[in-house]
Amino acid sequence: MYTITQRQLRERLWYRYQRRLAPYLFISPFFILFVVFALGPLVAALYFSMIKWPGTGPMTFIGAANYLELFEDEIFLKSLGNTTYYAIGAVFVILPVALFLALLINAAVVRVKSVFRTAFILPLLTSTVAATIMFLLMFEHQYGLFNVALEAAGLDTLKWLDEELVKLSVLLVAAWRYTGLNMLYFLAGLQSIPTDVYEAAAVDGAGRWTTFWQITLPLLRPVSLFVVVVTIIGSFQFFAEPLLLAGGGPNNASLTIANYLYRVGFTFLRMGYASAVGYVLAVIIFILTLVQLKIFGASGRN
């Protein structure tokens, strides 16, 4: 009869558990980091969003009061409107321009493609602060380059950073900075479309316009989905440019939700309220992303 000692038993068990545990051990760093830096703060922020706390001293639980205040807060609603403006501008102005540039560079007639690719990606590599300060100089009412150009053309000068135009100015800076990156995404998408599809279309007598609508755009759908989702998320997290260009002003005319979150959190020390702003922002982004996935049919059989 075969018997095993206690020691052998322990060794066998350890061997068995070791083999079972090893995979979990290998993937654990991600989960530990996720819990510490994502899930933990997510849960903590939900709790913070229901308290009143200036960063020190006792916390007061106030339930949904922060959320209720938020929907009556004119500055928050204004920042929501501004952010939506930037998101719409990004999707309906920056992305079509980026697609157009990608089509242009992808066209056989354009040479030295790498030069164009580099030229359009350069703004993204430039320091946000330095670039925005340069734009600040160019937008200046009396001495700025844009108004000097308008004057030279015999046109009226514009107050680029006034309440009426500041959002457009911020959008121009964003366009300068992010069009190139989106162009690269589209270019990668265009270059992954098999050429034989175009050849088949040409044999069938499809013109350029038909080819674009019937082949290029549908086959770009995965890339377009990615670009639109990333752009909208980025727009709702838009922070540096409006802050540097106009400090969120004048009269909060360029303020984004992310700017407002930072202001109430770190300047006004309303930690609970800032958490509520953050949660509302996250919910908006989540809903918009779901809607886009639905529209593009990414989650279903389509």
Added chain:
Amino acid sequence: MKPATLSRRDFLQRASFLALGASAASALAACQPAATVSGDAAAGDAAPMPEPVELSIWTFGSFFTDFYEAIFPAYKEIAPDVTVEVQEIPGGQMFDNLVASFAAGTGAPDIADIEQGAMSRFFKGEIGLIDLTDLVAPYIDDYVMARTDPYAYLGRIFGIDHCLCPVVLYYRHDLYAEAGIEMPVATWQEFVEAAQGFEGSEAAAMSLSERSWGDYWMLLTQRGTGGIFNADGEVIIDQPEAIDTLSFYVDQLTSGTFAVTPDGPAGYAALAEGKIAGRIGADWFGGFIKLNVGDPGHGLWMAAPLPAWEEGGARTTAHGGTGYTITKQSEAPDAAWAFIEFALFDKDNKYIEYGVNNLIPPILSMLDDERYLAPDPWYSDQSIGALYRDLGGEIPRHNRHPFFSEAVNLLGTALTQAVDGDLSPSQALEEMAQDLRETIDKG
């Protein structure tokens, strides 16, 4: 603030000189006040510290870092057991880090340089800074106490400024002479009348910002009414003096008597080209003008007291500044205060700081020092230091409040509304006062 105008070699030389003058520093130590942070012992009785002490300083600009590093060797001579380390954290990030450290209950430095505009947020909740009121008390006869105002709330002082930051009117004396303006002008009303001399010329007597609240703040605090809050912490921005000041501000801009200050560096271009012949600003701003206008302006500029709001009224105010504070997380608050005293109340150290960052000391007795009084060739051989000295004692007091950040944010909106003509000055400030009171009530 103004970057270094003193070369590294210069201030290293001065640091060596300071080390040689350790006996003078010892004399300073002997004059230290009796109060201590912990209340354990009088500083005059202080024996060498038995345990090595490590002090940490957070600051946000290289001009402060350079100053600290220049005085460290001399401090080592008089306090060999104390090691001081300075950490430079740029811009607003330092204040964000301080907020996070107070929230976490750990990680704050012993000494934090807090820019005056960032200070009042730290009055909220449990204040993480040590009350310096008793420590500052021995200096109140010599230190310009208005320079503690940005760091004080309801009479308790939590910080003390590096600089005097007196506001004067910098002007092009050649253009003012052409316009027939004789400086100094006694009151703002007279100044506006005199400024009509610029009518028909390309230049304006001075400019004000169309968007930023800083110029309005200077004019308002010059009146000595307390600013946005009174000493009890009540909102007073809708009082007649504040409305009158905003009306004056808006009138001069809309009538074109004063020009609109161009945004950013273009503001200096307008000064260099002579399109704007005057600006109000603090001592550090005078350094900015000199630096940015440069050689073309050499000998063309001078400085004068601000016109008063009424005969005999204050001819200056203060603008900007950075305060020394000690955090409650400090394990060596007495050593931290001793270092602040060394840096702030020693005349040679203050002169080193002046060389590095052009900041005039807020200590009246130091301002008689010949080194500050030397004529400045760029400012037409005027002794700008003498002007600052003469005005230093006139800086009016004002009040801060835990909701000061919210207040100035609302003030920016009120200013925009009034300048754009969307609301009258009184409507804009009354609306602001109402919003501010509601914000404070909400807590």
